[in-house]
Amino acid sequence: MSLDANPEPMLQLTDLHAYYGKSHVLNGVNLEIMPGEVIALLGRNGVGRSTTAKAIMGEVVPVGSVRFKGQEIGGMANHRIARLGLGYVPESRDIFPTMTVRQNLMLGIKNMRRPGKWTIDQMLEMFPNLGRRADNAAGVLSGGEKQMLTMCRTLMGDPELIIIDEPTEGLAPLIVQQVGEMIAEIAKAGVSILLVEQKLSIALKIADRVYVMGHGEIVYGGTPADFATREDIRKEWLEV
Amino acid sequence: METLVFALLNGAIYGLLLFMLSSGLTLIFSMMGVLNFAHASFYMLGAYLAFTITEGTSFWIALFLAPVLVGGVGMLVERYGLRKVHAQGHVAELLFTFGLAYLIDELVKIFWGRTAVNYRVPEILDFPLFTLYGAQYPAYRIFILFVAAFMLVALWYLLKKTRAGLIIQAALSHPHMVGSLGHNVPLIFMTVFGAGCALAGLAGVIGGNYFVTDPAMAVQMGPIVFVVVVVGGLGSLEGAFIAAMLIGLLQTSAISINASLADIFGFIGLGADTELGEITIASMAPMLPFLLLVLILMIRPRGLMGDREV
Amino acid sequence: MTDMTASHAALEPSRSDKFRQRTVPLILFAVVLLVIPLFNPSRSMVTLLNHMGITIVFALSYNMLLGRAGLLSFGHAVYMGLGGYFAVHVMNWIAEGTGIWGSVPMFSMPAFGFGAGALAGAVIGWPSCRRAGTPFAMISLGVAELVAAAGFMFDSLFGGEMGISGDRMNGPELFGLSLGPVDEVYWFIAFWTFIGVLGTYAFTRTPLGKLSEATRDNPERVEFVGYSPQRVRYLVFIFAGAFAGMAGGMSAVQDEIFTPENLSLIPSGAILIATYVGGIRYFTGPIMGAIVMTYMGSNLSDYTAGWLLYLGLMFVCVVMFLPDGIAGIVYGTADTIRQGRAGEMWRTWMLRLMGLALVGAAIITIVEVAFRWSDGYGEVFEPFGLQLTVENPLTWVIGILSLVLGILALRRAAKGGGK
Amino acid sequence: DTLKMAFIDPLSGAMASSGEPAYQSFVLAAEHINADGGVNGDMIEILGLDNKISPKESLVQLQKAIDQGARYIIQGNGSSVASAIIDAVNKHNARNPGEEVLFFNYAAVTPEFTNEACSFWHFRFDAHTDMKMNGITDWIASREDIKKVYLIGQDYVHGEAVAHAAETQLAEKRPDIEIVGNELHPLAKVKDFTPYVQKIISSGADAVITGNWGQDMTLLVKAAADAGQEIPYLTFYGGSNGAVAALGEGAIDTLYQVSELAANMEDVSDEQNALVEEYKERFPDYDYYYHRAFVTLDMFDKAAEEAGSNDPIAVAHALEGMSVEGGYGAATMRAEDHQLQQPLYITTVAADVTYPVDNTNLGWRLVEGGVIPADAAETPTTCEMERPD
Amino acid sequence: MTLALELKDLRKSFGPAKIIQGVNLQIEKGERHAIIGPNGAGKSTLFNLISGRFFPSSGEVKLNGEVISGKRPFEINRMGLSRSFQVSNIFTNMTVRENVRCGVLYSMGYGMSFWRNIGNLKEVSQKTAQILDEVGLLDKANLPAASLPYADQRTLEIAITIAGGAEVILLDEPTAGMSHSETDRAVALIEKASQGKTLLIVEHDMGVVFGMADRISVLVYGEIIATGTPEEIRGDAKVREAYLGEDAQALEGVA
Numbered sequence A: 001m002s003l004d005a006n007p008e009p010m011l012q013l014t015d016l017h018a019y020y021g022k023s024h025v026l027n028g029v030n031l032e033i034m035p036g037e038v039i040a041l042l043g044r045n046g047v048g049r050s051t052t053a054k055a056i057m058g059e060v061v062p063v064g065s066v067r068f069k070g071q072e073i074g075g076m077a078n079h080r081i082a083r084l085g086l087g088y089v090p091e092s093r094d095i096f097p098t099m100t101v102r103q104n105l106m107l108g109i110k111n112m113r114r115p116g117k118w119t120i121d122q123m124l125e126m127f128p129n130l131g132r133r134a135d136n137a138a139g140v141l142s143g144g145e146k147q148m149l150t151m152c153r154t155l156m157g158d159p160e161l162i163i164i165d166e167p168t169e170g171l172a173p174l175i176v177q178q179v180g181e182m183i184a185e186i187a188k189a190g191v192s193i194l195l196v197e198q199k200l201s202i203a204l205k206i207a208d209r210v211y212v213m214g215h216g217e218i219v220y221g222g223t224p225a226d227f228a229t230r231e232d233i234r235k236e237w238l239e240v
Numbered sequence B: 001m002e003t004l005v006f007a008l009l010n011g012a013i014y015g016l017l018l019f020m021l022s023s024g025l026t027l028i029f030s031m032m033g034v035l036n037f038a039h040a041s042f043y044m045l046g047a048y049l050a051f052t053i054t055e056g057t058s059f060w061i062a063l064f065l066a067p068v069l070v071g072g073v074g075m076l077v078e079r080y081g082l083r084k085v086h087a088q089g090h091v092a093e094l095l096f097t098f099g100l101a102y103l104i105d106e107l108v109k110i111f112w113g114r115t116a117v118n119y120r121v122p123e124i125l126d127f128p129l130f131t132l133y134g135a136q137y138p139a140y141r142i143f144i145l146f147v148a149a150f151m152l153v154a155l156w157y158l159l160k161k162t163r164a165g166l167i168i169q170a171a172l173s174h175p176h177m178v179g180s181l182g183h184n185v186p187l188i189f190m191t192v193f194g195a196g197c198a199l200a201g202l203a204g205v206i207g208g209n210y211f212v213t214d215p216a217m218a219v220q221m222g223p224i225v226f227v228v229v230v231v232g233g234l235g236s237l238e239g240a241f242i243a244a245m246l247i248g249l250l251q252t253s254a255i256s257i258n259a260s261l262a263d264i265f266g267f268i269g270l271g272a273d274t275e276l277g278e279i280t281i282a283s284m285a286p287m288l289p290f291l292l293l294v295l296i297l298m299i300r301p302r303g304l305m306g307d308r309e310v
Numbered sequence C: 001m002t003d004m005t006a007s008h009a010a011l012e013p014s015r016s017d018k019f020r021q022r023t024v025p026l027i028l029f030a031v032v033l034l035v036i037p038l039f040n041p042s043r044s045m046v047t048l049l050n051h052m053g054i055t056i057v058f059a060l061s062y063n064m065l066l067g068r069a070g071l072l073s074f075g076h077a078v079y080m081g082l083g084g085y086f087a088v089h090v091m092n093w094i095a096e097g098t099g100i101w102g103s104v105p106m107f108s109m110p111a112f113g114f115g116a117g118a119l120a121g122a123v124i125g126w127p128s129c130r131r132a133g134t135p136f137a138m139i140s141l142g143v144a145e146l147v148a149a150a151g152f153m154f155d156s157l158f159g160g161e162m163g164i165s166g167d168r169m170n171g172p173e174l175f176g177l178s179l180g181p182v183d184e185v186y187w188f189i190a191f192w193t194f195i196g197v198l199g200t201y202a203f204t205r206t207p208l209g210k211l212s213e214a215t216r217d218n219p220e221r222v223e224f225v226g227y228s229p230q231r232v233r234y235l236v237f238i239f240a241g242a243f244a245g246m247a248g249g250m251s252a253v254q255d256e257i258f259t260p261e262n263l264s265l266i267p268s269g270a271i272l273i274a275t276y277v278g279g280i281r282y283f284t285g286p287i288m289g290a291i292v293m294t295y296m297g298s299n300l301s302d303y304t305a306g307w308l309l310y311l312g313l314m315f316v317c318v319v320m321f322l323p324d325g326i327a328g329i330v331y332g333t334a335d336t337i338r339q340g341r342a343g344e345m346w347r348t349w350m351l352r353l354m355g356l357a358l359v360g361a362a363i364i365t366i367v368e369v370a371f372r373w374s375d376g377y378g379e380v381f382e383p384f385g386l387q388l389t390v391e392n393p394l395t396w397v398i399g400i401l402s403l404v405l406g407i408l409a410l411r412r413a414a415k416g417g418g419k
Numbered sequence D: 001d002t003l004k005m006a007f008i009d010p011l012s013g014a015m016a017s018s019g020e021p022a023y024q025s026f027v028l029a030a031e032h033i034n035a036d037g038g039v040n041g042d043m044i045e046i047l048g049l050d051n052k053i054s055p056k057e058s059l060v061q062l063q064k065a066i067d068q069g070a071r072y073i074i075q076g077n078g079s080s081v082a083s084a085i086i087d088a089v090n091k092h093n094a095r096n097p098g099e100e101v102l103f104f105n106y107a108a109v110t111p112e113f114t115n116e117a118c119s120f121w122h123f124r125f126d127a128h129t130d131m132k133m134n135g136i137t138d139w140i141a142s143r144e145d146i147k148k149v150y151l152i153g154q155d156y157v158h159g160e161a162v163a164h165a166a167e168t169q170l171a172e173k174r175p176d177i178e179i180v181g182n183e184l185h186p187l188a189k190v191k192d193f194t195p196y197v198q199k200i201i202s203s204g205a206d207a208v209i210t211g212n213w214g215q216d217m218t219l220l221v222k223a224a225a226d227a228g229q230e231i232p233y234l235t236f237y238g239g240s241n242g243a244v245a246a247l248g249e250g251a252i253d254t255l256y257q258v259s260e261l262a263a264n265m266e267d268v269s270d271e272q273n274a275l276v277e278e279y280k281e282r283f284p285d286y287d288y289y290y291h292r293a294f295v296t297l298d299m300f301d302k303a304a305e306e307a308g309s310n311d312p313i314a315v316a317h318a319l320e321g322m323s324v325e326g327g328y329g330a331a332t333m334r335a336e337d338h339q340l341q342q343p344l345y346i347t348t349v350a351a352d353v354t355y356p357v358d359n360t361n362l363g364w365r366l367v368e369g370g371v372i373p374a375d376a377a378e379t380p381t382t383c384e385m386e387r388p389d
Numbered sequence E: 001m002t003l004a005l006e007l008k009d010l011r012k013s014f015g016p017a018k019i020i021q022g023v024n025l026q027i028e029k030g031e032r033h034a035i036i037g038p039n040g041a042g043k044s045t046l047f048n049l050i051s052g053r054f055f056p057s058s059g060e061v062k063l064n065g066e067v068i069s070g071k072r073p074f075e076i077n078r079m080g081l082s083r084s085f086q087v088s089n090i091f092t093n094m095t096v097r098e099n100v101r102c103g104v105l106y107s108m109g110y111g112m113s114f115w116r117n118i119g120n121l122k123e124v125s126q127k128t129a130q131i132l133d134e135v136g137l138l139d140k141a142n143l144p145a146a147s148l149p150y151a152d153q154r155t156l157e158i159a160i161t162i163a164g165g166a167e168v169i170l171l172d173e174p175t176a177g178m179s180h181s182e183t184d185r186a187v188a189l190i191e192k193a194s195q196g197k198t199l200l201i202v203e204h205d206m207g208v209v210f211g212m213a214d215r216i217s218v219l220v221y222g223e224i225i226a227t228g229t230p231e232e233i234r235g236d237a238k239v240r241e242a243y244l245g246e247d248a249q250a251l252e253g254v255a
């Protein structure tokens, strides 16, 4: 995990600020992700983790620097960011309710002429729940199924870095395990992951490094092993 | 027999024109969810541009150029107007186009005057194709038939065979998400709107000389276009086609019926000299489409062929 | 228990707040209505005021649907028209004076309109209120066309193209008003406008009024707190129809005529525009919209042939840049001043005003020159003694330069306003 | 001083093409009178007020006009509007004695206005439906080859009046003629007249009579041309802007019009022809059509000067029985009912004329025997007028 | 004693998909009953069937002994059953207070009255204030609901549900997306609000479920595979296999 082994980070946030109207939500976030790395972003509710993700994707206006593969992407239209190889699974899931599961997946593909590593059928096979509902309108899926669908849809676009916001929310324990495995699987395929998560068990199991956020800035960064020893951080910033 | 044949022939042509006019709206309405009130104004614009181009060059150039120009105007409107309004929801979009209709109508009056222009059917199409029961059947109507068929096929391809339709529908519910998946939503919106307007423009090129090209043509065609789109069913091209033909035939054949309500409902005691009884079917023709609209929405809100509610 | 009442008190606006926010504006409104005649307005000014009063009630009734219940209607004029038609018929019965009609005062026409509007709402609302959204809008469009067409067919009810006329100088007088001259009609209109404003405002304060907002926001959830959204919509629709009918009754007395065209899409569209331009999110928005649009509709056409163009432009601009309408500007400015930020905002405001003036000047120049050019009267647009024609390069310099400068200024103002 | 006259008609919107040329005609007529020293020394100013063709809006504009000091109201487009104005003017004059206004109606032709519904405050400067129809039916009566006639019109007072007049007069003059159709279509709503024309063809009609105007006129004849129909269309308003253009060559000898003007008639004074040319030059979009505008103002000028005052009541009294020498024959205001009496002309379209219309090379030519002298056009009236003392 | 809620062989299919396949369930008055089960098992669908959002394909639902299946949601609500939604379903453009007030109105007997001033309805305002106080949203009462943070929106969702004072309350994943402290607060709130009432709750948070429920039913593929006390369920092998997974204990530790 030596940083100088690979001098160019995949994603680098430098002094990132963001606002909702007048409220200043992010006050200077610094964070970097190396290629192939899985990063967990922890923190209490409302500290601004989702906002960080949105600022990267251009859904809220980022002030400061957001560099992806060395290129400044702050202020870019989000489809261009996506085309650079960033994938995003939002907290709100945002499935397309009137379309079938299959059509949802198809929309994940950026370019029909250049399909990616994953095919729709593979996905449906990997998640039998989805496979059963492949031709149903996505709007009728159960909460958990929707979560799976969102993740699969993003993968269809072959991202190099994928930002996943609270993937296990509202999932049955068994499925939480499954999702954990899936994320590990994705990581194995060489995709970098920025995982915004509450459930420490999952986060610590998969992550290469852990960041903890508090009040709109990063208050801790380190390996899971180190983090395990930092009772103080957990007390102060994660209320466990 | 004679009446029937004529009703069919004329109804079909009127229906085809209605279809041409509404196909662009179907495209815009179903893909972007925008009830484009200015649609008929783009139709008018097409007719006027075609008139000007025809004056300078020829009808055949106008046939291609005018729709392209109208489409361009549509794209500009989308880029600098509609896009801004989009975030405020459908009502705002609709009102925007509502105001736009006023604007286009007035601009047309500035450039082309308040009275009809002399936009005529081109010489080579201006001959009677055949004579039936003493009435001539102009060749231009067959031309209309061909253009309509071409539009039907082109649109069908666009809607069914391209992924653009899917992307736009998705963007209706979650535009950000669609962008995050790597699709250039604004560009697609602009293109679709432009294409829809171009179709209206094409209808204008064809309909402007079949009817009359004057500043009132937009207002007159406006509401009926909505009837076609809604009755046909949202997003359904086939539906729009069927509805257009249905309305065309309905209206035309109603005109040829001389019977009054008293003749029809006489058996339940409706007198021929009562006010209700005096009304003839022919005089009810213009309100039939709206009757159809209300009935359809009440009985089958999805329209004839629609796959979702309006 | 004590802290309960304490928190309760904190939650509800205090008595004085209520008085300040609700009663005072109404009193002010009444005072304005009372004071206007002191300025001795000309007869056409009174006529204009009367029309404003009618449009205010009409717009408020429309906003019960659009702003409050979220129902976009393209056919609201149907209810005003039917209410008005009924009132005109009543006026004619009064003129005949047979039976009970001889003792009905002309002053009560809006009440008849109210009843007829409610009845029309009850009949037509039944099929149309089952759905909200686009189906509702489209049904209203179809209904409007149908009713207007019927208006041209049933001459005995609607009088055909010519409409039906009445004479307001019949029946017993009330409050010593013969209702002959327009300034007497003014008091009639003022009275009923006040009733209309009071009535529509009171409606927003009722459980049904609140539920209509809830139904707009989330019809599904309404079902799970014990209400049928259809029923809520239907009832609101009846009330909206009733107040529209009341406006119709006012108009029947003021104009003494109703024509089928009063039922058509054109007045329906006009009230939609007026209400929206005024601001549908505020109760007072429609009032402002009604005043401005009535004024423009009746006076602008005297000054320029391009009034429809200006109207369209203004409307499009409101939709694009001021979704909260005139009321949005008014309350926004008032807030700024109240928060004592007028000082920091004044530069932005000046910039904005300057930008607007420049853009306005550019548009007016171009439009006026264009209209004169297309009219072919050979007239010349001569602001401040300048001879602006299409050939004159000065025209284009003024037009384009001030347009560009104006837009630049507006952009800056927008940036300055954002921080 | 200025003498304000309010011109209330559509000056914007779909019907502006009917109101505009009339407005221009009145403006030009006023200029001529002003150049001649005005009316009792006062200069006429025509206030153009836009009523958007709505009866209700017209009343608002009427009120405004009166407020601005106009005591003379001019209107013509649409009998429904005229009816509302007559009613309002009557009420106004009753409610505001001393501020009376007069209404000069230059085109609304429903006969009632100078019959049952006649009013002292209303003067009509156009021949009404029955009079015009007299011309048409006389012409038909002389054409032995016409056996079947089809009536088509707009579904409102004017259209109904035309149909009624045609039926009664034909029954009287040519009882052998069969009326094979009597159709009223909605006003200004029909976009394609083909089905109607088809009906006319199937009926085997030899001639069509119509009171249509504006777009309904244009589209009707256009559909007829498309179907290759070549029977005469006898119209009131074939001169509606654009109708000749729509028909093109097909208009020749099929489109007929009865009106008070025959621009290409032989013995027209040079003065009148100069006026026609002047008009076209000033307003290239339109053609000289509203001859009545000039007659109206001439007669008004003369009456005011005879009365020695511009006061409406005095003028009204002076107008009764007044006559002027118009460009196409003398015109007299009948005192009984305030209906102008003047010669009418039946014209049809021809090429090679001095004054073509619609920017084509076609124009209106007098048909043979198409002159209807004023006394022949005259019809009796049932008017029982109440006059103020 | 009649049952608060009784489901008899309840079934629901959407086209060919059989989502609920014969559910029988009896819930006594005053009971706190939890339903757990994997995603897509049909828990929310079951709620929809009970509350009238969907009509059952067959079978019967009884509320206090009366058949309610086939009735419209608002009728069922009026009979004393209220529910919350898995995805917050609030009146976004209204203030928090107005949201709660909408929940209160019907139960106070103000159907759709249009002759009363809502501001003068003392009991309504008091009840509204009381509920806001209970759920801890009093200080946010005059904010637009849309501007609330997520957790507060969830709380508001619960507040609207309990506002009408229904005897039977259905909560669909009330704590989803809440943090631990928020979850604890919500649990306390639910316990208080459901005092003496019947509660049916769907949750994935096992801490909540096992801490609160008197009895638990496990729904898998539209069928109830087990019903019992928390202890019985924890020990049930079938349940472990279908739902909790091997590390049930570990998960609980985190929860």
Ligand SMILES: Nc1ncnc2c1ncn2[C@@H]1O[C@H](COP(=O)(O)OP(=O)(O)OP(=O)(O)O)[C@@H](O)[C@H]1O
Binding pocket: A020, A023, A025, A043, A044, A045, A046, A047, A048, A049, A050, A051, A052, A091, E148, E149, E150, E151
């Ligand atoms: N659209 C918005 N408008 C205003 N404030 C917002 C908006 N979205 C979020 N916020 C506020 O910004 C802060 C940070 O929100 P964010 O969603 O980033 O938090 P989070 O750490 O992801 O928490 P959660 O666990 O709730 O997802 C919160 O206080 C939230 O209330």
Ligand SMILES: Nc1ncnc2c1ncn2[C@@H]1O[C@H](COP(=O)(O)OP(=O)(O)OP(=O)(O)O)[C@@H](O)[C@H]1O
Binding pocket: A133, A136, A140, A141, A142, A143, A144, A145, A170, A172, E014, E017, E019, E037, E038, E039, E040, E041, E042, E043, E044, E045, E046, E086
């Ligand atoms: N209208 C419908 N049409 C077709 N299938 C439906 C419909 N509604 C729900 N389903 C299907 O029924 C199943 C059960 O859905 P439900 O929402 O009840 O699950 P759940 O148990 O609440 O799951 P979760 O815990 O993830 O919320 C899902 O597979 C879903 O796809």
Ligand SMILES: CC(C)C[C@H](N)C(=O)O
Binding pocket: D018, D076, D077, D078, D079, D080, D107, D108, D109, D110, D158, D213, D237
């Ligand atoms: C302008 C005219 C054509 C009006 C028509 N003659 C009428 O009386 O209605």
Ligand SMILES: [Mg+2]
Binding pocket: A049, A050, A051, A091, A165, A166
């Ligand atoms: Mg978050």
Ligand SMILES: [Mg+2]
Binding pocket: A142, A143, E043, E044, E045, E086, E172
């Ligand atoms: Mg669920």
